[in-house]
Amino acid sequence: MGSSSSKAARKLPKEKPSWAGSRTPLKPDGAQEIRRPRPLAFENKTDAVEADAKDPQFMFKLNQLGPVRVDHHMRSVRPTDYVQQMHRSRLQSEMEASPSHSTRNRLLASSLSELLESRKTVKSQAELQALAEQYHIDVTKLDELAKFVNTPSIDESTIVKSTNQEGEETLTMMARWVDPKLET
Template sequence: MGSSSSKVARKLPTRAKPTWAGSRTNIEAGTAEGRPAPPLRAPLPEASETRSDAIERDAKDPHFMANLSRIGQVNVPNPAAAVRTANHMKHVLSTLQASEEEAASLSPIQNRLHASSLSELLDERKSITSTRELADLAKRYGIDVEVLEGVAKYVNSPSVGESGTTRTVDEQGEEKITMQATWVDPILDNEHKRIGSTR
């Protein structure tokens, strides 16, 4: 039972190879014809203290200079710039902290307004009729009259003109209303001039 002569030799069936079997190659075993497969690439040369022929051939790469010029100049960071960036970040963080403390404070800060308060102030400014009303309005919002007039030269809340309204109806029957925005400055009765204008 243990001797090799008592064992039956195992024989594989003999049938034709399928047509697709020859199309596969095994790199380790070789090609389909049984020849060894060529190496995928030449082995890399080892490091050397002298310039061998392989090193010379590698140095003559025709695409090397084109690739270098396409990449461009190397940007080496300046250590002083990093220090400036760190100082800038400290400044930004301290400014943010001061802004947060200011926002959390219950007492108003002179000449500082939120956008919504500024819009309300500019709306109310349109209806004043005297410099006294202007001073009272500025005082109520905690802003200097000079600062208010300086801001009002460049910023105003939206106003709609009476004559610039057009109505259009599209093919789906939806109505679209377009209004012309106008710049409105208050007219002071006692001074007969517009505040904020150069006329």
């Protein structure tokens, strides 16, 4: 930590130490003694290997824990059941929202988006009523829903064109909330 100027400069020795470059002397007959390392593996298990493999503390702890207790009242969870249930639920939801099935106040997300987009251009309460009937939804439910949900609309006054260094043009704009202007 800190700058390098605050640290002491590293100084190397100028002379070789006495032990540098020295070798062990050869035996008088010229043969060097070869040290064999202890073998890492054995062909047969020796008593030393068996003693090393035993772990008395581990066995003591296992015996303290005792046998495993299994709760047989648990219900197994199969992912396929969950996926099948989710698929059935979605199919039911789509059937209820399909145009052939006349369930009121239920729509697919795409139909809801179309409804909210069409709602922006409505001029009178009668047109709003007709639009609601076309999508099989009550006007009160549509008004209640439209307080919290809407489709994005572009605020034309906030469009900004910009070009980056590679020459690619980008458009940036703000969204705004649009409610229909109904005649009273």
